[in-house]
Amino acid sequence: MLSIPHMIVVFIVVLVVFGPQKLPELARGLGKLMAEFRKASTDFKSAFEEEMREMERQTLQAERKKAAEAAVASAAAAETSAASATEASSGGALR
Numbered sequence: 001m002l003s004i005p006h007m008i009v010v011f012i013v014v015l016v017v018f019g020p021q022k023l024p025e026l027a028r029g030l031g032k033l034m035a036e037f038r039k040a041s042t043d044f045k046s047a048f049e050e051e052m053r054e055m056e057r058q059t060l061q062a063e064r065k066k067a068a069e070a071a072v073a074s075a076a077a078a079e080t081s082a083a084s085a086t087e088a089s090s091g092g093a094l095r
Helices: 004-018 023-094
Strands: none
Touching: 004 023
16 A cells, blocks of 8 residues: 555646646546446455355255265165064074
8 A cells, every 4th residue: 555655746746747627537537447446346246255155055955965865875774774684583483
């Protein structure tokens, strides 16, 4: 950032180069440019944050889907082992 003495030197140079009649016009143009830049940077920041939220949402959905599939697989394995144990115990009783 520019310090106060630097800003004074820049102001004097601009005043000498452009003259006092053009200075208000230049200041308005600079103000409009700064406003447009702030708006563009705010829009960019908002779009970036929205994209990050969407990526996090997709990651969470993928993790939930994997957890649900693991739970289903675990339940199916438990049912299979329980059925095998029941058959083994009933098969042993028949012999």
